[in-house]
Amino acid sequence: MPKQVDPVARRADVVDALFRVVFREGLQRASLRAVADEAGLNIGSLRHYFANQQELMGFAMRAMLDRVSGRLMRRIDEAGDVGALTLEQRRRLSLDLLAELLPLDETRRVEVAVFVDFVTAARTHPAIDAGLAREAAVGARALVRRILRRAMDSETLRPDLDLDVETERLSSLIDGLSLNTVLYPDLLSPEACLDVLRDHLDGLTRQGS
Amino acid sequence: MPKQVDPVARRADVVDALFRVVFREGLQRASLRAVADEAGLNIGSLRHYFANQQELMGFAMRAMLDRVSGRLMRRIDEAGDVGALTLEQRRRLSLDLLAELLPLDETRRVEVAVFVDFVTAARTHPAIDAGLAREAAVGARALVRRILRRAMDSETLRPDLDLDVETERLSSLIDGLSLNTVLYPDLLSPEACLDVLRDHLDGLTRQGS
DNA sequence: TTCGATTTATCACAGGTGTGATAAATCGAA
DNA sequence: TTCGATTTATCACACCTGTGATAAATCGAA
Numbered sequence: 023m024p025k026q027v028d029p030v031a032r033r034a035d036v037v038d039a040l041f042r043v044v045f046r047e048g049l050q051r052a053s054l055r056a057v058a059d060e061a062g063l064n065i066g067s068l069r070h071y072f073a074n075q076q077e078l079m080g081f082a083m084r085a086m087l088d089r090v091s092g093r094l095m096r097r098i099d100e101a102g103d104v105g106a107l108t109l110e111q112r113r114r115l116s117l118d119l120l121a122e123l124l125p126l127d128e129t130r131r132v133e134v135a136v137f138v139d140f141v142t143a144a145r146t147h148p149a150i151d152a153g154l155a156r157e158a159a160v161g162a163r164a165l166v167r168r169i170l171r172r173a174m175d176s177e178t179l180r181p182d183l184d185l186d187v188e189t190e191r192l193s194s195l196i197d198g199l200s201l202n203t204v205l206y207p208d209l210l211s212p213e214a215c216l217d218v219l220r221d222h223l224d225g226l227t228r229q230g231s
Numbered sequence: 232m233p234k235q236v237d238p239v240a241r242r243a244d245v246v247d248a249l250f251r252v253v254f255r256e257g258l259q260r261a262s263l264r265a266v267a268d269e270a271g272l273n274i275g276s277l278r279h280y281f282a283n284q285q286e287l288m289g290f291a292m293r294a295m296l297d298r299v300s301g302r303l304m305r306r307i308d309e310a311g312d313v314g315a316l317t318l319e320q321r322r323r324l325s326l327d328l329l330a331e332l333l334p335l336d337e338t339r340r341v342e343v344a345v346f347v348d349f350v351t352a353a354r355t356h357p358a359i360d361a362g363l364a365r366e367a368a369v370g371a372r373a374l375v376r377r378i379l380r381r382a383m384d385s386e387t388l389r390p391d392l393d394l395d396v397e398t399e400r401l402s403s404l405i406d407g408l409s410l411n412t413v414l415y416p417d418l419l420s421p422e423a424c425l426d427v428l429r430d431h432l433d434g435l436t437r438q439g440s
Numbered sequence: 441t442t443c444g445a446t447t448t449a450t451c452a453c454a455g456g457t458g459t460g461a462t463a464a465a466t467c468g469a470a
Numbered sequence: 471t472t473c474g475a476t477t478t479a480t481c482a483c484a485c486c487t488g489t490g491a492t493a494a495a496t497c498g499a500a
Binding site for chain 4: 468
Binding site for chain 2: 046047048050051135138139141142143144145146147155156159160163184187190191193194195196197198199201202204205206209210214217218221222225
């Protein structure tokens with residue numbers, strides 16, 4: 023009896039519209055009305071799928087985290103059994119996984135730009151769940167740590183390194199690179215961004231130099 | 232004949248009030264009225280010193296940059312003639328200068344938090360001068376590059392390093408460390424933040440290990 | 441005391457915000 | 471065709487925003 027609409031797809035459309043608005047005009051201008059307009063919906067319609075602003079923001083942020091972690095999972099699956107890889111293949115996988123977090127193409131540039139707005143706003147904005155932002159930071163560190171740990175176990179990592187410090191160093195480096203590439207693409211191009219990450223990883227694995 | 236008020240001090244008071252509001256409630260809530268209230272002024276009075284929002288924001292951002300570069304200048308002056316320093320003193324100076332950019336105490340924590348809000352908002356917010364944000368990024372890179380260059384010239388730096396890449400790596404690392412310390416102080420304490428920076432600099436200077 | 445530039449204080453306006461409440465339209469199933 | 475849950479669409483309200491315009495108060499100098 024009901025009017026037939028796929029609510030999942032609708033919500034996804036709204037989230038996409040939200041991302042576009044945030045990327046183009048910032049989180050400040052991403053009002054419910056602006057998002058509804060961008061999605062081609064009436065605000066009443068939008069509010070049927072998201073009761074309030076807080077719910078929309080939370081759903082959008084969660085969707086973004088799912089999207090990123092989905093890409094990471096896919097990369098890992100594609101790699102197959104990690105134990106069967108050569109050292110060179112492992113290094114390549116590490117780089118690919120971490121590079122997945124950088125704004126190297128337009129899709130990820132939008133993603134990172136929106137993400138930056140979210141996490142900075144989460145510090146103070148009442149409608150944005152600070153717990154989700156923290157969760158993302160924790161997750162990123164867990165990934166970085168696992169990658170470093172695996173390299174340590176396979177003895178491709180310099181043995182004099184402290185895992186805690188290196189985890190934080192690499193995590194913060196990635197954050198800083200992402201931030202600068204998004205904010206000042208003329209100062210730090212996506213290519214240069216990747217070069218820095220590659221050099222950093224090289225420095226971690228190459229013995230004594 | 233005029234009523235006697237120090238306009239310079241007034242403007243500084245307003246800027247301080249703005250920083251407090253931004254730190255506490257975010258740039259989003261830092262409206263002219265909120266800033267005026269925080270400064271104990273009537274909004275009409277505030278508008279006598281700052282014609283627009285744009286002017287206030289620009290002045291505040293400029294004041295912040297002046298404050299930081301002033302601290303850096305003072306550090307350099309205190310160090311005296313750089314050529315007369317021992318290698319250990321030079322390394323210490325490099326660390327101190329770069330650490331000046333990190334949110335290691337409450338003053339700088341507020342500063343960095345506000346700064347982060349500013350630069351991210353500058354990407355889209357029409358009342359915030361994106362040129363100033365870019366200028367700050369350029370300035371930070373210039374400082375980092377000079378420090379690295381000096382270390383290279385005095386042969387305390389590993390000779391196999393690319394100055395461009397290392398400048399960007401260190402600059403982005405500092406940005407990432409600052410961001411994470413401000414956003415997630417329970418994940419990255421000021422002490423740990425400084426440890427990471429120290430380790431990074433050690434890795435740049437220590438030959439072959 | 442009178443003057444007058446500086447400084448403070450108000451009012452008003454157009455526009456935008458989230459949200460509660462409610463009506464209307466839709467369209468497949470019974 | 472009729473029903474009715476789903477979906478869409480409006481209206482209204484209180485609140486906040488930047489800003490233009492204008493009046494009022496201040497207080498040292500002449």
